[in-house]
Amino acid sequence: MNAKDPFRASWRFFHCDEHEIFEADDAEFDADARRMAVAGFTHVMTFSNTHFRWTFRGEWPRITEMLRRFTAACHRHGLKVIEHHSANLLYTAAAFKNTGDIAASRLDRLNYWPDIEKDSDPDSMFNGIRLGSMFQIDGTTGKPQQTLYTSYAMCHNNPDYMRLYTEYLATLYAVGIDGIMTDDVQFLADGYAACACPSCRRKFRERYGMELPECGEPWKKFIADETSPLFISWKKFRYESILEFHETIMRHYGKLGFKMLRPNFAATCVSWRSPWGGIFDTLPALDWAFIEHCCGVIRYSWPEFVVESVHCNMMAKERRIPAMSLYYPERIDDQRLCWALSLYCHHRYLGDPAKAELFDDQAAFHLFENAHFDQLFKGRQIVRIAIFGEAAGREIDPYYNSRTRDVLCSLGQAMTMNNLPWTMTDGSDAADFSVIVVPSPLMSDEQIRTLAASGAVLLWDEFAGTWNLDPVAPRQPDELDRLLGGAKIVRVPHEQLSGFYYKRCAVKNAADRDPVNCGEPGKWRLAVPEETAKWREMTGFVASFLDGGADIAVSGAPDGLLVSAFYDAQRPEMSLHICNASGTLVHPAAPGFGSVDTVEFPALPDVVVSLRKPEAWRSRVFLLAVLYVEQRGGDGLVVPVRNNGDRIEVKIPAGLMQEFALVVVRP
DSSP, rough: OOOOOGGOOOOOEEOOOOHHTTTOOHHHHHHHHHHHHTOOOOOOEOOTTTOOOOGGGGGGHHHHHHHHHHHHHHHHOOEEEEEEEEEEEEGGGGGGTTTHHHHHHSSOGGGOOTTTTGGTTTEEETTTTEEEGOOOOETTTTEEETTSSSEEBBBBOOOHHHHHHHHHHHHTTTTTTTTEEEEEEEEEEEEOOOOSHHHHHHHHHHHHHOOOTTTTHHHHHHHHHTTTTHHHHHHHHHHHHHHHHHHHHEEEEEEETTOOOOOOEEEEESSSOSSSSSHHOSSOOOSSSEEEEOOOOOHHHHHHHHHHHHHHHHHHHHOOOOEEEEESSSSSSHHHHHHHHHHHTTTEEEOOOTTTHHHHHHHHHHHHHTTTTTIIIIIIIIOEEEEEEHHHHHHTTTTIIIIHHHHHHHHHHHHHHHOOOOOOEESSTTTSSSEEEESSSEOOHHHHHHHHHSSEEEEEEEETTEEETEEEEEHHHHHHHTTTEEEEEEEEOGGGGGGOOOOEESSSSSOOOEETTTTTBOOOOOOOOHHHHHHHHHHHHHHHTTSSSSSSSEEOOTEEEEEEEEOOOSSEEEEEEEOOOOHHHHHHSSSOOHHHHHHHOOOOEEEEEEEOOOGGGGGGGEEEEEEEEEGGTTOOOOEEEEEEEEEEEEETTTTOOOOOOOEEOOO
16 A cells, blocks of 8 residues: 555544543554554544643643653554644633533543643643633624534634744644644634734724624624625634734644654535635645534435535645545444545545444455545546535635525535536636526636636526625626636526435434434424425526537436446556445434434346546447445456447346445546
C-alpha cells in the first residue's frame, strides 16, 4: 500500500478514555496498534471522554503523556496519529448536577477527575486569567453562552484564549503526533445570539466601523432582521473570524517547524444553515474532507446524508483530496448500509461503531477496497447536472433555511431516488456540466458571468441572483439580465424545483418510535405518493435538457436501489457503484420508526442498468462486464452486457448482491 497516497488512507477512531489515560501500559498500546494495522487501518484519530479538553486542563500533562506513549506505539506499526479534541468547549457546572446529564454520561468514572466541577467554574483561574473572561457571550442575555452540549464556549476572537490554546497545542505537537483536528470552532448559541463579548465588539468595530447593539432587547431586535446592513456585516464577521482561527493555527505549527495532517469534518453544510457549514468549504488547510452523518437513524436518514456527501464531493474535487463519510453504526446491518452508501457516493468509509466487534467487519471492507481501489475511488463520475451552491452566499443568505435549500435538498433527493446523476458546483468547474440548476439569491457579478459563459443550460430559480454578494445589496432585474447576456437560460418558478425532502430521523432513545426531524420542529415521516410523483416530474424536467437523455436509466429495480457511474480517463473502462437501500424508506413491522429497525437488504430481481458512455469512449464497444461483491472476496462474476449505440446495458441477475456491488465494464 502506498502510504503517501491520501486516497489509500483507511481511518478509524481510537478511544482514549479513563483506562487509557490512567491505567494502560506501553504493552497494551502496542497490542492496540498492532491490531489496527493488521486490520488494514493506516490512520488513527483519537477520541476521548476528555474531548471538551478545557474542562480537563488540570490534567493536560497526564493526557499529553498518554498521547506520547500511544503515538509511539502507533508509529512502530506504521500508523499515523491525528489528535482530535474540542478546541473551545468545556462543561458548565450544571452538567454535573446528576449522572443523567451529558458530562456524567460521557465520563466512565467521575472519581478520576476530582477537580472537574471546580475547573468548570467561570470564576476559576488559569495561568492568571479568569476562565469566564474568555467565554462567548450570549447577546440576548449578556451572560456566558451555554450550548446544546451543556457547555460553555471559548471565544476564538479573545487574545488570551488564543495565546493559551496555542501554547497547549505546542505541547501536543512535541509528542510526535502527525496531525491535528481542532473541533467545534464555531458560534454555537441558538440563532445569532453569540458572540457579544468585548473582544468581538472591538474587532467588529475596527473592521467594519460599526457598533454592535447592547445585550438584551436591542440585540434581540438586531438579530430579528437578517436583511439589515449591520446584521449582514455581522454574519460576514462571524464567518471570517472562524476562518481566521484556522489560519492562525496553521501559521502557528508552521512557525514551530511542524507539518500537521489536517482532516476535518462537519455534520451539516447544506441541509440546513449551521454555524460551521460554510467554514468547512473554505478551511485553509485540509487533507481529507469527511462529512459526519450523525444525529439520525441511518435507515431513514440516508437521503439527507447523500445530499451532504455530494456537497463534500464538490469540496474534495476542487482541492483534489479524498472525500469520506463518517458514520456511527450500531449493528452490522447498519454498518453494511453505511459502507455501501459511502462507496455509492465515491467516499472512503470512516465508521465509529457502537460495538468494537464491528471493526472486524471493517477489516473485510479493506480487503475488498484494496482489491478494486482504482474502480472504487479513482474514477471520474459520469455526471452532467450540477446544482450551484457557494459557501459565502449560503452563509449570508437570509432565506437559506426558509427557501433556498428547498431546491438543493428536494431536487437533489429527487434525482438521487430516480438515479439521475448530479453533483454540486461552486462555479469553478461550471464548464464541465450541461445543465446547472441555480437557486442562490446571493451571487456576485463574477459568479453570474462565470455561469453564463459556461455553455450549460441554466435552470434559473425565480429568486436566483436577486441580491449582490459583494457588496451585499438587492440587484435590479435589468442588471441581472445584463450579467446573464448570452446565457442559455430557462427561468423556473421556485415551486417547480422544490417540494418534499427527507430530513434526519431523530429519536430520543432506542425505545422511541415517534421520531422528529433533527434540528427542526416537526415529525419525521415517509414521503407520500403525490410527493414521490413530483420527484419524478422534477427529475424528468431537468433530464429533458440533456442531449441523449439521462446518463443512467435503471429498469426492474425496487425503490432505493442506487446506481452511480464512473469512468477511467486514461483507459476505456467504466464502473457502476450499486447500493441496495431498498426497503429502508418503508413502514417497519412495528408501528412508528426507531433506531432498532434493521436493514434487511431484500433480494433483488433481475435489474438492467442502461449507461450513457462518456464522450471520450463514445465510439468504443464494451464487451465485458464483471460484478464484484465483498461476500465473494476477489472472485468476479461475468454478467451480460449489450452495446446500444452510445449506451451500454448491463444486466444484474437476481440474487447476486446484498448491500453493495461493483460492476466493471471493459472492451
